[in-house]
Amino acid sequence: MPMLRIDGRCDGQFDGQPASVHDRMTAMPAQATARPSVIIDDVSQVYPTRNGDYLALDRVSLTIAQGEFVSLLGPSGCGKSTLLKAVSGLTRHTSGRIEIGGHPVVKPQTDIGIVFQEPFLLEWRSVLRNVMLQAEFRKLDKAVYTEKARDLLERVGLGGFLDSLPHELSGGMRQRAAICRAMLHDPSLLLMDEPFGALDAMTRDNLNLLLQDIWLRSPKTVLFVTHGVTEAILLSDRVVVMSPRPGRIAEVITIDLPRPRTLKLRATPEFGRYAHQIHEVFRSLGVDS
Amino acid sequence: MDLSAKIRNYIRFHNWILTVIVVVLMIAAWHLAIVAFDVQPFVLPKPADVLASVIYGAGDFLPAALSTTKSILGGFLLAVGLGVGLALVLLSSRTLERAFFPLLVGAQLVPKVALAPLLTVWLGIGRPTEIMVAFLLSFFPIVVNTMIGIKGVELGKLDVARSMGAGPMGIFIKVTLPSALPSIFAGMKVASTLAVVGAIVGEFIGARDGLGNVLLTANSNFDTATMFAAILYLTVIGMVLFFALELIEHFSIPWHHSKRGLNLTPGGA
Ligand SMILES: Nc1ncnc2c1ncn2[C@@H]1O[C@H](COP(=O)(O)OP(=O)(O)O)[C@@H](O)[C@H]1O
Ligand SMILES: [Mg+2]
Numbered sequence: 001m002p003m004l005r006i007d008g009r010c011d012g013q014f015d016g017q018p019a020s021v022h023d024r025m026t027a028m029p030a031q032a033t034a035r036p037s038v039i040i041d042d043v044s045q046v047y048p049t050r051n052g053d054y055l056a057l058d059r060v061s062l063t064i065a066q067g068e069f070v071s072l073l074g075p076s077g078c079g080k081s082t083l084l085k086a087v088s089g090l091t092r093h094t095s096g097r098i099e100i101g102g103h104p105v106v107k108p109q110t111d112i113g114i115v116f117q118e119p120f121l122l123e124w125r126s127v128l129r130n131v132m133l134q135a136e137f138r139k140l141d142k143a144v145y146t147e148k149a150r151d152l153l154e155r156v157g158l159g160g161f162l163d164s165l166p167h168e169l170s171g172g173m174r175q176r177a178a179i180c181r182a183m184l185h186d187p188s189l190l191l192m193d194e195p196f197g198a199l200d201a202m203t204r205d206n207l208n209l210l211l212q213d214i215w216l217r218s219p220k221t222v223l224f225v226t227h228g229v230t231e232a233i234l235l236s237d238r239v240v241v242m243s244p245r246p247g248r249i250a251e252v253i254t255i256d257l258p259r260p261r262t263l264k265l266r267a268t269p270e271f272g273r274y275a276h277q278i279h280e281v282f283r284s285l286g287v288d289s
Numbered sequence: 290m291d292l293s294a295k296i297r298n299y300i301r302f303h304n305w306i307l308t309v310i311v312v313v314l315m316i317a318a319w320h321l322a323i324v325a326f327d328v329q330p331f332v333l334p335k336p337a338d339v340l341a342s343v344i345y346g347a348g349d350f351l352p353a354a355l356s357t358t359k360s361i362l363g364g365f366l367l368a369v370g371l372g373v374g375l376a377l378v379l380l381s382s383r384t385l386e387r388a389f390f391p392l393l394v395g396a397q398l399v400p401k402v403a404l405a406p407l408l409t410v411w412l413g414i415g416r417p418t419e420i421m422v423a424f425l426l427s428f429f430p431i432v433v434n435t436m437i438g439i440k441g442v443e444l445g446k447l448d449v450a451r452s453m454g455a456g457p458m459g460i461f462i463k464v465t466l467p468s469a470l471p472s473i474f475a476g477m478k479v480a481s482t483l484a485v486v487g488a489i490v491g492e493f494i495g496a497r498d499g500l501g502n503v504l505l506t507a508n509s510n511f512d513t514a515t516m517f518a519a520i521l522y523l524t525v526i527g528m529v530l531f532f533a534l535e536l537i538e539h540f541s542i543p544w545h546h547s548k549r550g551l552n553l554t555p556g557g558a
Contacts, residue, residue, distance in 0.1 A: 090448050110454035120445040124544040137453035
């Protein structure tokens with residue numbers, strides 16, 4: 001399949017310095033000097049299929065600053081997971097360059113935390129021991145990290161469930177445990193693939209606020225995949241809108257809303273304008289959203 | 290609540306009571322049928338005669354049962370060890386798996402019992418042949434279920450572990466093997482019932498001890514009560530093995546939540 005280049009990249013829009021987050025408690029993030037955390041440069045992903053090669057990502061470029069919260073937003077099948085997996089090093093992209101913290105990604109990255117739509121907890125381990133899996137594989141000090149794990153779980157409201165097995169928890173609680181597991185070693189980059197996609201609206205709202213709270217307290221770069229427009233605006237410094245077939249970046253929208261953001265913010269005209277802007281992008285792409 | 294309602298309620302939560310009632314009724318019907326139609330004892334003995342044979346023949350049955358149990362356990366344990374081992378070897382490489390898995394499936398279609406006479410040529414009559422038939426019958430369900438269990442681990446779990454810097458060995462021990470255990474146990478439970486069949490078949494082709502031998506001798510004497518008693522002993526051995534596995538499973542994978550109550554669907558042969 002020829003790599004048609006219609007207008008997949010919008011380098012100018014996002015290759016420059018993104019909004020800084022060092023001042024994120026203020027209404028307007030200052031323009032910025034933050035170092036890049038993730039560099040995605042001209043990355044393509046081709047999947048071989050029965051009907052020939054399928055171009056899942058077409059020369060995507062994106063730079064994410066340290067401490068920045070960036071959402072990948074788009075309809076199902078536009079390559080969001082593919083891009084996130086490529087950044088994680090769990091899959092190998094076909095061409096292009098990905099760097100994290102200045103180092104090229106050529107194998108599964110271990111200095112990151114990763115959360116998927118499903119919690120992928122080990123059913124035979126208690127909540128605490130699931131979180132401690134992170135420390136075990138990294139051969140981190142058991143006593144120190146057990147304390148850390150307890151603190152984290154306490155913070156997300158699971159303090160009373162340390163010894164519960166995953167099947168004894170609700171979906172939202174399981175996902176909170178998965179987030180704690182991803183954060184135990186204090187990674188500088190958090191990759192989240194529709195972490196709240198399988199949850200009901202109310203639980204999702206709660207976890208959105210919890211995630212913002214966690215992120216505001218400890219400086220982390222977050223790459224957050226979602227197909228929820230509201231969720232993306234609520235959480236992000238920038239929303240990267242993707243379009244399908246082939247997967248491309250259609251638009252990058254900087255969200256200048258004060259933090260901490262509350263659920264009430266969703267009813268404000270500013271929020272509505274961002275939502276409208278994103279829906280317009282989808283409409284121009286002929287995508288239902 | 291009046292008494293009959295209480296009893297009904299008790300039964301609703303204790304299904305085994307119904308089972309016991311059914312068994313008692315069946316034994317009663319058996320007895321009555323013999324009396325009513327004047328059935329000859331060598332065609333069908335009375336339940337009481339079978340019971341008498343079980344009790345008074347214990348001196349003969351117990352050593353035979355011990356011998357049969359040794360063959361069953363020998364074949365079964367060999368199958369567990371080699372079956373799980375082979376599954377791991379095959380899964381260690383895509384090429385090995387692709388080359389050998391079809392062979393394995395094909396081998397399942399060979400009627401293993403038909404191999405028994407051939408085995409006596411190589412192994413002689415007695416224990417080795419008995420163990421080998423029990424092994425052959427119980428081997429495949431263990432290999433196949435182990436492979437299914439290991440391949441069935443959720444890929445997301447492996448991804449999570451890899452992002453923690455886990456190596457292949459660590460992932461296998463902490464993630465893959467535990468999640469394969471329910472399937473491995475399912476295979477072992479099927480295999481346990483097949484191992485019993487295998488040991489008996491091994492004994493049928495000429496062994497001088499074991500319950501299979503007792504069965505054949507009783508058969509040539511038209512001693513139907515003893516045959517029934519021998520079958521009862523065999524059934525109990527099979528049940529003990531099966532429930533021992535249930536018990537081990539219960540304690541080693543208490544988290545496995547398809548396990549609500551006992552799974553009473555062993556495979557037959
Ligand atoms: N391993 C794969 N092999 C073939 N095609 C794939 C594979 N993974 C994803 N795809 C295809 O690539 C496209 C993008 O997938 P994905 O990144 O999962 O999208 P999203 O996460 O945005 O829903 C989809 O059309 C999907 O069918
Ligand atoms: Mg996806």
